[in-house]
Amino acid sequence: MRFLKMIARSARGMAVAGAVTLAPAAATATEIVVTHYGAGMYGIPYSVALEKGWFKEAGIDVKGILTSKGGGTSVRNLMAGGTVYGEVALTAAISAIKEGFPIKIVNAGTIGRNGFWVIREGDKIETPADLKGKTIAFSRPRSSSEAQVISFLNLHKVPLSDVKMLAAGDIAPGITALVNKKADIALATEPAYTMSLRNGMKLQPIRWVDRDVPPPMQTVGIATVENIEKKGDEIRRIIEARRRGVKFIYENLAETAKLSSKDMRLDPDIVESMIKNVSLVSERWWSEGAFDRQAMETVIDDMVKAGQIERPVNLDEMIDRRFLPADLKTGS
Template identity: 40%
Template sequence: MSITIGRRGLVAGAALAPLALPVAAQGRGEEISVTHWGVLMYGAPYAVSMEKGFFREAGVNITGILTSKGGGTTVRNVLAGGLPYGEVSLAAAVAAAREGLDIKIVNAGAATVADILWVTTPDSPIRTIKDLEGQRIAYTSPKSVTEMLVIMSLTASGVDLNKVERISTGGIGAGLTALRQGGVQAAPIMDPIWARDHARWRPLFFVKDVLPPMTQTVGITTTQFIREQPDKLRAIIAGRRKGVDFLYANPEEGGKLFAEAYELPRELGVRAVKNMVDVGYWSRGNIDTKALDNMVEGLRIIGEVDGPIDWTPLVDRSFLPPDLQATG
């Protein structure tokens, strides 16, 4: 089975725009939701598991992905379309739960924000994050993950926030344009865009070198789906886990499958997957409560969360494979 996305996927990634997802169904194929599918790296395990038949082996025939540009839209996709399972940002999951929506977190997705870095121009005199005092730094949009990470990274590095002008540029591509034109001195980038454009920029700081592990995305479902189709839910989680394991064990082939799914040049897909393998980007599904708390601390900083989070009623580890169920 091949997955057709279109080369507009990488262009859309530069602006974090939504993408249409035609995938040929086989038999009684079903769809799940994945935030930024066709744009960012969250979707790689699903692409591999569909192509390699891992979902079918686990007991569910996933042949299509619903997507969105993220946030509450992806949560609504989970509740309204296809099977009621999806990988969404932790921020969206927490917001949905606080709104009283019927969801449970059942697995971790992207286990880290290590895919995100800030870059500058090759000839820039700015060499470290501390050199940003008195300068301008880009992030995508207010209350975004990139705004959160800018604030947390500067603070963790001992940089006075009042001495750095933080500028919302609207998207990854727009931030890089502002950097190229001198409007800012640093801008965020992530794979697969970084894999494509790495020769154009010089890394200024990687978030992974500044901040602790932070869970970016989680798998969610509804209590109704848990009650009515528990075996299918286990199969989805197990199938994704096989895709993750394949990517770590076979980054070359996994990168080619990812590239085919996103219709990227093969060498670009391989480079992007190898970048993610190097930083342990994809969780096999196990839920690290400390990494959840670290992300929520950032969400508090940008005003997306108010007060503590009690994970007990929101997290259900019982559908993970037994070796991944240990609490953390």
């Protein structure tokens, strides 16, 4: 029950966001939380929707979006106030549901990898045997980055007990730990990867380590059972707004970079380069919302092998498909 106790202790203020398509007559206040918003790439569809005015078109008052540093923090923030919807790590969502918390998964967020596992330039980690005894930096417990470590260790049949796991708190601190020789391997996602290189850090990607790992579902949209019953229309329109933002990313790269640069506090050309880097790793990392069962099962398998959860895991009971657009429900 540790996860539930952590949620019970957390009470934080929220920001806001809403949804799209057919505008209702009156605006309503809607709050959402997105993992690593403004500091990672997960929030770009929401930034686009905000800047394009699509939430306002839907008649929903949006003043901002609450961020978090990933893992269980995102779920705790969702539960701390009147937040309608959150995009969080699938690992965090499953852990919370398994512990009995009243939330449902309502859409897919991101699928695949969005960064590189890196070592210090000049170091040699070339085979699975070289992983033994190494310290691997990830962001937080129950985060997608922790799940990715577990995935490649399982792939290479390296027991978790053979490495040291370092929860650095976020991606950038993990890279700092690597540079300062407190870690041997770190995950470098955008924008941390690009900014680290621009700041002169000597990083060397080790692409072999996760090249053959099945694509995991990194993030999902969640809502409480109470909000699902009381605010289902808002949840539906949030998912539609996000989908509209995702489509825009793939169709209008340069403008997407310009629109999202405000929240990321970076120059548009840097953001554009980062989006291109993500696409090199996973061609369509931002999902329009349809569930990928295999990608979800990949994450569950890794969590079970790591001792984070126990089976059975009933995805059908965890998922509520009612709020997906009709064309995204098929096969999900």
